[in-house]
């Protein structure tokens with residue numbers, strides 16, 4: 023290390039370039055035929071993008087006055103060294119001048135400046151992204167590691183230097199400038215962090231691996247580009263002007279420092295960067311121990327330097343932005359215990375978080391414990407979201423009213439369940455301690471001998487040592503503590519004031535009562551299972567966790583039955599429009615039109631339970647509910663549709679409708695709409711273009727004929743065509759005529775009145791009526807598949823076909839009928855039903871059984887009592903209008919369509935070509951799930967986000983969905 027390390031004034035010495043100077047300099051000094059120039063960001067250097075007439079791009083870098091040729095030459099050599107490495111990201115290279123050097127001397131505004139011309143590295147600044155995916159942060163870490171490795175065999179005498187930003191002297195830099203920070207709280211936070219340097223970094227500094235490092239991987243020096251799927255990736259690293267020979271971990275610490283800016287949970291971001299580094303270039307224990315304090319001190323150096331520059335010179339916009347983003351993080355970090363941060367980073371890198379934990383656990387396993395509640399018995403109570411405690415219609419009995427109970431360690435508490443969010447807004451639902459419910463005033467005993475370390479109105483922390491001298495702590499909350507400082511096992515600790523919360527800790531840090539599920543693994547290494555302090559063995563749960571469920575599914579469930587999501591939640595409960603998973607994270611369900619009146623609606627559940635207790639049998643026996651439900655359903659259908667068949671699924675309903683049409687017309691051919699889905703049996707797969715033309719399909723059977731999908735977004739007639747319905751119908755009628763002429767007259771025409779799986783396609787006005795007329799004229803039956811959209815979903819009418827002013831010959835229905843219970847139906851006319859009755863019997867074991875009918879009755883009750891069809895109209899129109907407005911702000915949104923509570927958002931990578939944004943649709947729905955909203959892609963190209971929530975969806979629910987989609991489209995995925 024050589025010489026002093028001068029503090030640099032910010033704007034002093036910057037070259038004053040005039041328009042055209044950069045172009046001229048590139049031509050004169052570097053012989054590059056530049057024609058255009060554009061000023062770029064630069065802290066002290068003037069950086070200008072110049073482009074040649076043959077579209078080559080360079081950055082002309084004019085150094086501040088006073089920069090030495092030696093230091094610029096060093097940078098050139100460093101870049102040249104990196105250019106010789108195969109790095110998965112770009113770095114600039116210097117171009118020679120006409121005289122064969124790499125640095126050209128020139129003068130601006132009467133002052134000498136040195137200029138270089140560097141190759142252009144494509145990308146935008148990491149700082150310009152509104153959100154950084156965890157995977158991107160890992161890439162930033164990996165980039166720091168690759169640079170460290172690439173520079174490890176670079177040796178250069180000019181690297182033996184120091185300057186203001188040298189990490190080894192960061193405390194000095196801070197002290198030189200901290201006086202310019204006005205705010206006392208901020209200065210306090212900075213002092214605390216600088217103190218960490220002396221305590222945690224200085225003792226280790228000399229033993230850490232060294233090398234030449236770039237030393238400035240801040241978010242203005244890391245470039246990113248977007249992959250075709252819209253995800254951002256590191257594409258380049260620029261500006262090695264702070265490079266020097268120092269500890270290699272400085273490279274990582276600086277990248278970590280800036281990655282923590284603008285993050286609601288900076289430490290979580292740090293974990294990703296460090297993990298990314300460690301994956302490429304493993305970190306030593308000592309390096310892992312210094313990363314956090316180094317990164318925090320770096321931010322202090324940044325904020326204090328800019329405070330000084332502002333005071334002395336008036337900061338530029340860059341400096342102001344730096345301070346705006348840096349101070350809040352500094353204040354946040356100052357509250358973190360560095361040993362906890364170290365443990366977090368170690369855990370992120372797959373190391374044991376706290377080395378002593380296993381020794382404490384081993385000691386506890388054989389220790390004599392004085393139970394906290396003395397001899398009083400205490401039993402386990404399950405307060406997790408999956409507990410049957412929450413199943414009944416009534417409030418559960420008060421906890422502890424019939425003897426002391428405890429809720430387990432490392433379990434979610436349903437009482438803390440809340441909407442899922444990412445990072446800092448992920449709700450804390452997991453208890454890393456036991457909750458003990460006993461009468462207030464109960465005497466609580468010390469489990470082991472110990473010294474009271476802290477005591478407050480809510481309880482105390484007791485310090486203990488294992489037999490071999492490892493310190494650990496018990497933290498008991500909900501206690502009026504005794505005044506004694508030193509306690510023997512069994513001594514009175516205090517008296518219970520409320521529910522107790524008990525933790526055993528391996529670090530002297532407060533672990534919150536509840537932690538986030540995503541961090542529980544880490545906290546388990548800090549807060550050990552305290553159940554034995556109650557004198558009982560830990561409760562052994564038999565419930566499978568999500569990874570186990572997925573593993574068993576993988577083994578036992580055929581792969582063609584895929585689950586939603588790459589990292590699906592393990593759902594344990596549903597109510598209204600909300601799911602709750604095993605960890606108490608809740609998801610607003612915007613896709614389940616099956617749970618029509620809301621998940622687990624109490625009226626529907628009660629009806630099913632009641633009937634299951636009384637009678638369940640098949641419909642060859644006679645009972646009331648089948649008759650009354652058939653009567654009630656028929657009353658909802660227009661004449662002459664008043665005869666019903668009950669079945670169990672929509673597929674069966676369509677299968678039966680198909681059989682009926684073929685039997686009664688004595689024809690085989692069926693007309694459908696392209697991209698439609700009508701079910702999963704062999705027969706109906708054969709009338710589902712979505713399947714026979716989709717992956718694994720073998721094309722249309724000879725008897726199936728598809729009309730072009732009347733899709734005004736992708737089809738021949740667009741939204742701008744007021745007569746689109748007529749035109750699509752005319753095309754379909756022409757097909758009918760051709761088929762009839764070819765001796766392929768229809769047995770039936772199957773259509774949904776709003777296409778579901780095909781992508782929420784709203785049929786244009788006039789279409790269905792005209793096609794029905796042509797099909798009927800050709801002797802075919804018209805089948806309306808209302809499996810998706812029936813039962814009031816579209817708001818305007820109870821059935822979708824009513825919106826089109828038609829009455830079909832056969833109506834099939836399913837999904838919403840039983841709110842998730844399998845009941846479906848076919849409705850037709852007496853005439854068709856009788857014609858179908860050719861002697862062959864129809865029997866369906868489960869269809870229309872008393873339980874199914876009781877449930878279906880209850881669904882109609884709720885639809886009426888809660889006026890849900892009207893709700894679908896009111897909330898649906900608001901929802902679709904708000905979704906539509908997203909189109910104005912987000913290029914990716916190609917089309918929005920829908921009616922009532924049934925909507926689709928079609929995503930395209932280009933509005934001009936309508937190229938489906940399939941991958942984006944999956945990634946967006948995955949992130950929306952992590953933000954607590956369930957939607958998923960469907961349609962021919964899986965690029966349409968589907969929205970068909972339970973019918974009691976509120977305006978707030980609709981807003982939450984739209985706001986979340988808006989956020990993901992804005993921030994990225």
Ligand code: PMP
Nearest residue numbers: 671672673699700701778809836
């Ligand atoms: N018809 C339509 C329009 C559907 O969307 C579906 C299911 N997605 C079916 C029929 C088949 O219903 P199920 O899955 O109950 O057999």
